[in-house]
Amino acid sequence: MSTLDPKKKVERSRNLASGYSLSNLIQSEDAVSHTIEMLLDWMNKYAESQEPMELDKFFTFTAFDVVGEVLFSKQFGFLQQGVDIGNAISNSLALNAYAAIGGFLQPLNLIVANPLVTWLGIMPMGHLFNTTKKAINDREKNQEARFDIVAHWFKNLAQHPDRMKLRDIHAQATTNVGAGADTVSCALQSFVYHMIRHPTAWQRVRDEIDAARKEGCCTDRVVSFDHAQKLPYLQACIKEAIRVFSPVPMGLPRVAPKGGVTISNRSFPAGTVLSINPWVIHHSKEIWGPDADEFKPQRWLAESAAAIEKYWIPVSEASISVSKTNMS
């Protein structure tokens, strides 16, 4: 994330990209489904005891454990224990809050995000870092492990030791834990919140799944990725949930490279920080209409959906960076 030189960035991404392909990720589907079943077991347990359940916490436990599975075939153990082990998640949330400000204030950032602090390992991430590090070290020795994301990276490291280092794998794995878990938990929370707030939409999702079941789809306890793709209304609700409440709420900056950059006939000199905030785009009445702030899944099923698709940027602002530069 912090690589500014576009050429180096492309090289680094090339070493890591194969791990993220859908065909690779889908190999972890059974493990992910099993993790989701653990969440469902907790929900049943709370329902039976009629105790209130802190869904936000359990969604975050699930997101971390799913990321552990797809990354290095090992859960962090949050769902197993049903607690925030060693306050790891609370600490990472505090760090996210810091990053939201520190990322834009370089002098402040130097105090926390400098090589000495990294080397000393004094950041309060304990359980998250330790589990990640141990899983990667174990993986190095274990040739039999599932062909998860880290396995791809080790294969690339073995084939191209000149192109990447073991440290790159450690850094990327840690970035994934930070980037993947909080975002997925946030998306889940937004989806469930809006389903609770919009019972008609919720009922329509349930009807869609019931109808699919009659056709022999979605019959397992956890709906498979493949079957979920065949549920257009559910997909529209998920999309809309992360439009109105985007997990990454700030513009992630790009720095114009040497020689500057021209976007839509506007030139920016080298070093200019360029950024688009997903919340600004996702709530723009100019793009979405007067109901921009409202949760309306049907907008994704209308004929006009194809035209607005490019403004939906919860995971990347790159797709609209050119077309939006001239907006006021």
Ligand code: HEM
């Ligand atoms: C709903 C879920 C997610 C959302 C909304 C989200 C959002 C984002 C955003 C906005 C960026 C910055 C992209 C840019 O600057 O153009 C990003 C980058 C990244 N995300 Fe996610 N993300 C999600 C899930 C995940 C997951 C599950 C993983 C990994 C397991 C992940 C790993 C990463 C990584 C490694 C980067 C940095 C990419 C780079 O260096 O170019 N994200 N994500």
